[in-house]
Structures are given as structure tokens and as C-alpha cells.
Amino acid sequence: xxxxxxxxxxxxxxxxxxxxxxxxxxxxxxxxxxxxxxxxxxxxxxxxxxxxxxxxxxxxxxxxxxxxxxxxxxxxxxxxxxxxxxxxxxxxxxxxxxxxxxxxxxxxxxxxxxxxxxxxxxxxxxxxxxxxxxxxxxxxxxxxxxxxxxxxxxxxxxxxxxxxxxxxxxxxxxxxxxxxxxxxxxxxxxxxxxxxxxxxxxxxxxxxxxxxxxxxxxxxxxxxxxxxxxxxxxxxxxxxxxxxxxxxxxxxxxxxxxxxxxxxxxxxxxxxxxxxxxxxxxxxxxxxxxxxxxxxxxxxxxxxxxxxxxxxxxxxxxxxxxxxxxxxxxxxxxxxxxxxxxxxxxx
Amino acid sequence: xxxxxxxxxxxxxxxxxxxxxxxxxxxxxxxxxxxxxxxxxxxxxxxxxxxxxxxxxxxxxxxxxxxxxxxxxxxxxxxxxxxxxxxxxxxxxxxxxxxxxxxxxxxxxxxxxxxxxxxxxxxxxxxxxxxxxxxxxxxxxxxxxxxxxxxxxxxxxxxxxxxxxxxxxxxxxxxxxxxxxxxxxxxxxxxxxxxxxxxxxxxxxxxxxxxxxxxxxxxxxxxxxxxxxxxxxxxxxxxxxxxxxxxxxxxxxxxxxxxxxxxxxxxxxxxxxxxxxxxxxxxxxxxxxxxxxxxxxxxxxxxxxxxxxxxxxxxxxxxxxxxxxxxxxxxxxxxxxxxxxxxxxxxxxxxxxxxxxxxxxxxxxxxxxxxxxxxxxxxxxxxxxxxxxxxxxxxxxxxxxxxxxxxxxxxxxxxxxxxxxxxxxxxxxxxxxxxxxxxxxxxxxxxxxxxxxxxxxxxxxxxxxxxxxxxxx
Numbered sequence: 001x002x003x004x005x006x007x008x009x010x011x012x013x014x015x016x017x018x019x020x021x022x023x024x025x026x027x028x029x030x031x032x033x034x035x036x037x038x039x040x041x042x043x044x045x046x047x048x049x050x051x052x053x054x055x056x057x058x059x060x061x062x063x064x065x066x067x068x069x070x071x072x073x074x075x076x077x078x079x080x081x082x083x084x085x086x087x088x089x090x091x092x093x094x095x096x097x098x099x100x101x102x103x104x105x106x107x108x109x110x111x112x113x114x115x116x117x118x119x120x121x122x123x124x125x126x127x128x129x130x131x132x133x134x135x136x137x138x139x140x141x142x143x144x145x146x147x148x149x150x151x152x153x154x155x156x157x158x159x160x161x162x163x164x165x166x167x168x169x170x171x172x173x174x175x176x177x178x179x180x181x182x183x184x185x186x187x188x189x190x191x192x193x194x195x196x197x198x199x200x201x202x203x204x205x206x207x208x209x210x211x212x213x214x215x216x217x218x219x220x221x222x223x224x225x226x227x228x229x230x231x232x233x234x235x236x237x238x239x240x241x242x243x244x245x246x247x248x249x250x251x252x253x254x255x256x257x258x259x260x261x262x263x264x265x266x267x268x269x270x271x272x273x274x275x276x277x278x279x280x281x282x283x284x285x286x287x288x289x290x291x292x293x294x295x296x297x298x299x300x301x302x303x304x305x306x307x308x309x310x311x312x313x314x315x316x317x318x319x320x321x322x323x324x325x326x327x328x329x330x331x332x333x334x335x336x337x338x339x340x341x342x343x344x345x346x347x
Numbered sequence: 348x349x350x351x352x353x354x355x356x357x358x359x360x361x362x363x364x365x366x367x368x369x370x371x372x373x374x375x376x377x378x379x380x381x382x383x384x385x386x387x388x389x390x391x392x393x394x395x396x397x398x399x400x401x402x403x404x405x406x407x408x409x410x411x412x413x414x415x416x417x418x419x420x421x422x423x424x425x426x427x428x429x430x431x432x433x434x435x436x437x438x439x440x441x442x443x444x445x446x447x448x449x450x451x452x453x454x455x456x457x458x459x460x461x462x463x464x465x466x467x468x469x470x471x472x473x474x475x476x477x478x479x480x481x482x483x484x485x486x487x488x489x490x491x492x493x494x495x496x497x498x499x500x501x502x503x504x505x506x507x508x509x510x511x512x513x514x515x516x517x518x519x520x521x522x523x524x525x526x527x528x529x530x531x532x533x534x535x536x537x538x539x540x541x542x543x544x545x546x547x548x549x550x551x552x553x554x555x556x557x558x559x560x561x562x563x564x565x566x567x568x569x570x571x572x573x574x575x576x577x578x579x580x581x582x583x584x585x586x587x588x589x590x591x592x593x594x595x596x597x598x599x600x601x602x603x604x605x606x607x608x609x610x611x612x613x614x615x616x617x618x619x620x621x622x623x624x625x626x627x628x629x630x631x632x633x634x635x636x637x638x639x640x641x642x643x644x645x646x647x648x649x650x651x652x653x654x655x656x657x658x659x660x661x662x663x664x665x666x667x668x669x670x671x672x673x674x675x676x677x678x679x680x681x682x683x684x685x686x687x688x689x690x691x692x693x694x695x696x697x698x699x700x701x702x703x704x705x706x707x708x709x710x711x712x713x714x715x716x717x718x719x720x721x722x723x724x725x726x727x728x729x730x731x732x733x734x735x736x737x738x739x740x741x742x743x744x745x746x747x748x749x750x751x752x753x754x755x756x757x758x759x760x761x762x763x764x765x766x767x768x769x770x771x772x773x774x775x776x777x778x779x780x781x782x783x784x785x786x787x788x789x790x791x792x793x794x795x796x797x798x799x800x801x802x803x804x805x806x807x808x809x810x811x812x813x814x815x816x817x818x819x820x
Contacts, residue, residue: 068462068464070425077431078454081443081450082450181364309447314518315519322455333466
């Protein structure tokens with residue numbers, strides 16, 4: 001595949017692949033806000049800053065962000081079952097305990113976030129340290145398990161031996177650096193969200209810089225762990241998305257420099273550049289998934305046929321109709337709510 | 348390599364796989380339906396607060412909404428995702444086929460879910476600063492979206508039981524508006540209102556700082572959503588009337604478990620309905636917190652039994668006429684009768700067996716039986732066949748669908764059938780380290796004859812005539 005994902009693929013495969021990448025991008029933004037925000041909250045808890053404005057903002061918004069992240073996560077989960085049914089199901093079965101553990105971890109994580117919101121800065125010091133750390137553990141388990149699941153879904157060579165040995169943990173070398181890359185990306189994402197909600201420009205820039213540095217280090221580590229066959233996939237279209245990722249990252253780094261050294265907030269520069277970064281990550285993820293089937297002609301053919309069959313199923317116009325209605329309804333409601341809020345005494 | 352999707356098969360020890368999905372399923376349905384009914388109740392309360400100036404209704408609304416959001420948004424949403432994940436663990440092919448057929452319906456349901464969450468969170472966060480009309484609008488969007496989710500998912504779930512036509516291209520709407528769609532939708536909508544109302548009664552009793560009269564006033568308001576419960580018997584009859592004849596036979600004596608579960612669902616619903624009609628609505632009894640929780644417990648029991656019936660009456664299918672409970676299609680059965688079912692199975696065995704035949708038998712068990720049976724735990728085959736003589740075992744397994752009509756036909760050739768018999772006999776002997784296979788040519792011929800006699804056609808209680816002839820070997 002020489003064209004960037006999803007171009008160059010048969011139409012049905014490109015269609016579902018693009019839908020997966022787009023919906024995954026939406027989910028990823030909020031998932032990263034939750035993971036990065038919880039990590040930041042844990043550090044602020046350790047530093048004993050109960051009245052810190054960033055801590056208050058995070059406590060206030062993280063339960064909502066988690067609710068949205070979970071809701072937005074349903075769509076990519078649906079399209080993934082069409083795009084890579086066999087890989088997704090098989091990895092889910094092989095790592096079933098950890099896969100299923102995501103659910104209680106997220107439920108516990110949500111109630112811990114809500115508890116922190118309710119307690120606010122009234123919580124005892126030890127709780128202010130302990131609660132965010134426990135929450136962070138719950139979300140780290142979730143994020144790590146998804147990284148593990150994703151890599152395992154493509155590592156078909158280990159499936160049979162893993163099953164035979166009843167091994168519940170997949171220890172592929174790519175999993176940890178991949179998760180660290182994802183975790184590092186969450187820091188600039190949450191920094192951007194906090195920047196839009198508060199006036200803590202310099203601190204946000206600091207967190208974003210740490211995240212960008214983490215992304216570079218973990219990306220280098222990830223490359224180092226990849227076998228030559230996987231590295232070979234990093235060409236053509238995937239290389240184009242890598243360049244887009246690098247360009248987005250460079251622009252964002254420049255934007256954060258303006259924020260840090262000139263105290264100028266540049267959402268117009270930062271938001272689009274960061275969206276390019278997140279979208280490129282999602283597109284690369286899918287492009288590499290397709291490339292992993294390059295040497296498996298039969299599996300690839302089977303997948304393409306499955307996409308074509310799925311594409312013939314009815315219902316798409318109804319989805320589009322309701323999507324448009326939803327957008328109009330929510331836009332109208334948001335305007336109405338915003339207007340009333342601006343007139344209310346608490347405005 | 349055939350097109351058949353072999354997935355790794357999990358072993359849940361002594362627990363049946365159905366227990367895992369059933370546990371999460373019942374909990375999810377209960378929470379999700381509570382969220383739907385609760386939403387409509389909130390609309391009613393907001394309407395009264397807005398149009399009649401009922402300050403108490405507004406105060407209660409805010410307390411109740413917190414309970415609704417805290418329970419339903421996260422636990423409801425995650426157990427919904429959990430249903431997908433659990434379904435993968437139990438039968439990946441079933442959920443895969445449902446996604447293939449209905450992914451745009453599911454995607455549309457997701458839009459409604461998104462609207463529900465956004466409207467709900469907006470209300471949760473800003474309601475105190477909004478006018479009555481906007482508050483009502485937000486709650487209306489929330490409730491319509493929540494009920495809309497039920498509308499869409501109901502089409503998919505009822506399709507499993509009554510697919511309503513041939514499968515294939517363009518069949519999505521015929522499948523969606525299948526024969527049990529409307530009764531199931533009405534039934535679930537009324538159950539939702541009942542759960543929302545009963546939970547509200549519990550919250551009313553738990554509220555602090557209100558007088559007995561105010562509590563009574565609120566309880567009567569909340570009871571209004573329980574009114575549809577009075578026509579539940581009629582809806583139940585409607586629902587049962589559209590079930591396929593053999594499914595109806597399961598709940599009217601054909602299967603002891605299904606009949607019992609159906610009886611529990613009917614009895615619990617009737618008791619609940621009688622109490623609601625005579626106690627709450629007519630006599631206006633004061634429902635204490637303990638009584639409200641007891642009624643909710645009864646509703647949970649009715650829901651659980653109802654879901655068990657819904658899952659159980661599909662047997663031997665998981666998607667009627669399309670996919671058997673063991674994830675094999677009729678085409679697979681016919682092909683495997685000739686080629687064998689585990690010849691291309693790429694998944695190794697986790698536990699060794701001394702001979703190749705025993706290993707084949709174990710693989711056959713894993714592929715065809717393990718979704719509903721354990722080896723020696725719940726519904727364990729060791730116990731089920733422990734008194735069968737070898738020939739009896741051969742004949743019963745060869746004609747599974749005639750031995751028990753809720754079983755799918757055996758999907759293998761005479762050699763695989765013999766391997767399964769040998770595997771079960773080996774287990775009965777205590778799994779010795781050495782095993783001499785005593786199979787004779789005559790045994791294989793008998794297996795073959797019995798397989799041919801049984802045919803590959805499914806058999807149901809509604810079809811008690813002579814077995815159909817034809818089909819694969």
C-alpha cells in the first residue's frame with residue numbers, strides 16, 4: 001500500500017477503516033484527558049496543593065470526561081469488530097481475564113473520580129494522595145490492557161502457543177513502549193484541555209513539554225523493539241502519516257513555546273495541530289494493522305470479503321439521518337442552554 | 348483451510364458459559380431499564396414542577412436524578428459494553444454475525460446513547476441555572492434518547508428469537524421489525540416504567556427533611572408511572588403468542604427449567620402488579636423503604652427469570668434458524684458430517700490425552716459441546732452420560748437432536764463421533780495414562796448408520812413426526 005491509509009484499500013475496507021480511525025480519534029482525546037488528568041491530579045495530591053486551581057478544574061471535569069470517553073469508545077469498538085473481527089475476538093479470548101478486568105477497573109475509576117469531586121479540597125491529606133493514585137492505577141490497567149490487546153491481535157504467530165500454555169498475559173516487547181507512548185500523549189492533551197479552562201498557561205506548557213519528550217523517547221523505544229518485518233510496514237502511506245504526526249508535533253511544540261515563554265495562549269494553533277497529532281496516531285494504528293496482514297494473503301483476502309459483505313448490509317442512511325438530526329438538536333440545545341447560563345445569576 | 352472461523356475456546360471451570368453472560372446480562376438489563384423508566388418519571392416531575400408549581404416534585408427530581416446518573420451512566424454504559432465483551436468470551440461468532448447484520452442499527456443506537464449522555468450531563472451540571480422549559484426539554488431529550496436506545500437494541504435482540512425472514516443482503520429491516528419486535532418493545536417499555544417507579548419509591552422513603560404528608564404526595568406522584576403495569580398480563584400474552592411454536596412449548600412443560608423460570612417471571616410480575624394496583628394506586632398504602640426494596644428485589648427476580656426464558660427458548664439456536672448454540676450453521680453441520688469438524692482446528696489442546704483419537708474426541712467436545720456443557724461441573728457431560736452404555740452413547744450422540752430436542756445435530760463424521768465416545772469413556776475410567784482403543788469396524792458402521800438415520804436436520808418439540816430424510820452423511 002503506497003497511498004496513505006485509508007486510500008489505496010478496496011472501498012469497503014477503506015470506508016470501515018476510516019470510520020474506525022475517526023471514531024477512535026474522538027475517543028482517544030477524552031481517554032487521554034482522563035489518563036493524563038488523573039496522573040496530574042495524583043502529582044498535585046502528593047505535592048499537597050488542595051486549593052490548586054488545576055486540581056479543582058480536574059476534579060470538576062474528569063468524571064464528565066470519563067463518561068464521554070466511555071460513550072465515545074462504543075463506536076470504535078463496534079467498527080473494530082468489522083475491520084478486524086478475527087484479531088480482535090481472538091486477542092480478547094486469549095487475554096480474557098485482563099480484557100474483562102477493564103470493566104470493573106473503569107467502574108471503580110469513575111466512582112473514585114466522583115468521590116474526589118464531591119470531597120473537593122475538604123478531603124484529608126492522605127485521601128488526596130491515595131484516591132488519585134488508586135484512580136490512576138485503574139486507568140493505567142485499562143490503557144495497558146488495550147495496548148496489550150492491540151499488539152496481540154496482530155501477533156498471530158504467538159496465538160496457538162499462548163493458548164496451549166494457558167498464558168493469560170501477553171509479553172510482547174512492543175506493549176510497554178506503546179502504552180508509554182499513549183500515556184505520554186495524554187499529557188499534552190490534558191494540558192491543552194486545562195489551558196482552555198484555566199489561565200494556568202505556564203504550568204500547562206510544562207506538562208505538555210514533558211509529554212512531548214515522553215512521546216519521543218517512547219517512540220524511539222517502540223522502534224527499537226520492532227522486528228524487521230514490522231519496521232518494513234513503516235513505509236509508503238504509513239510514512240506519510242508519520243510525517244503528518246511529526247509536523248503536528250513540531251507545530252504543537254512551537255505553540256507550547258509561545259505559551260511558555262511569551263505567555264501567549266494560542267488555541268487556534270494548538271488545537272488543530274494536536275488534532276492532527278491524535279488523528280495521525282489513529283490512522284497509523286490502522287495503517288499498520290492492515291500492513292501486518294501483508295504477508296498473509298489468505299487472511300487479508302478473507303478480511304476484504306468480510307468488509308464487502310458488511311458494506312452490503314442496509315441501515316446506513318438511517319444512521320446518517322439520525323447523526324444529522326442529533327447534531328442539529330444538540331447545537332440548538334447548546335445554544336439555548338448557553339444563552340440561559342449567560343443570563344443566570346451565577347454567570 | 349475452510350472459511351469456518353475457529354476461535355480459541357475458554358474454560359470457565361465448573362461454571363457454564365451461559366452463567367457468565369447471564370449474570371452480567373440480567374444486571375445490565377435491570378440498570379438500563381431503570382434508567383429509561385426513571386427518565387420518563389423525571390419528565391413527569393419536571394412537568395408538574397413547571398406547570399403546577401410543585402416545589403416538592405422539583406426537589407425530589409434533583410435527588411433522584413443524581414441516583415440515576417451515578418448508577419446508570421457508568422454502570423449501565425459499562426455493563427452494556429460488558430455484554431459485548433462477555434458475548435465474545437462465550438460465542439464470538441454469534442456476536443460477530445449480529446454485528447455484521449446490524450452494525451448500522453448499533454451505530455444508530457450509539458447516537459441515541461450519545462444524546463442521552465450529553466443531555467443528562469448538561470442537566471446534571473447546569474439544571475439549577477436553567478428555566479423550567481429548558482429543564483423539561485433536556486429531560487425529554489434524555490428520556491427519548493434512552494428509550495430510543497431500547498428501541499434499537501430491542502430489534503437486534505428480538506431478531507435472535509424470531510428472525511422474521513431469510514438472512515442476507517437487504518434483510519436488515521425485515522429482521523429488525525421481526526414478529527416479536529413490538530410485543531417485546533412494549534413489554535420492555537412497561538418494565539422500564541415499573542423499575543423507574545419502584546426505585547423512585549425507595550428514594551422517596553430515603554429522602555431527609557420532608558414530612559409524612561409530603562412523602563405520601565411524592566409517592567403517589569411516582570406511582571403514576573406504575574399504572575401501565577396493570578396491563579402487563581395482556582402484553583405478556585401477546586408476547587408469548589408471537590413466539591415460535593417450539594419455543595412456546597419449552598415454557599409450557601417442554602423444558603422443566605424454562606417452565607419454572609417462566610412461572611417465576613409470571614408469578615413475580617403478578618405479585619408486583621397486584622401490590623401496585625391494590626396497594627399503591629387504590630389503597631394508597633404508605634410504601635416503606637424496606638417494602639420498596641423488596642418490590643425492587645421482586646422486579647429483579649422477574650427480570651432475571653424473564654431474560655433466562657428469552658435466552659433459553661431459542662434453543663437449540665443462538666440465532667434462530669441461522670446459528671446453533673455451539674456457533675455452527677446448518678451448512679457447517681452438513682459439511683462437517685463429511686469432512687469432520689476439528690480437522691482444521693488450529694487450537695492445540697491444553698490437557699494431553701494418551702491417543703490421537705482421544706485428542707480428537709476432546710477437540711470435538713471443545714468445539715461442539717463446551718458452550719453449554721462443562722466436563723464435570725455445571726451441566727457436566729461426565730454426569731449426563733455416566734449411566735450410558737457405549738452403544739447407547741454412540742446412538743444418543745449420533746442423534747442428539749432426537750435424544751433431546753433442544754440439542755443441535757451432531758456435526759461430525761462417524762470417526763469423530765467414535766472419538767468423542769472414546770474420550771467420554773476414558774474420562775469415566777479416570778483418565779488412565781494408557782488407553783487401548785477398542786473401536787471396531789462394526790462400531791464405526793453403527794455410528795455411520797445412526798448418523799444417517801438422524802439426518803442433519805434440527806428437530807423441535809413442534810415437529811414430532813418421523814425424522815426428515817436427506818441431508819449430509
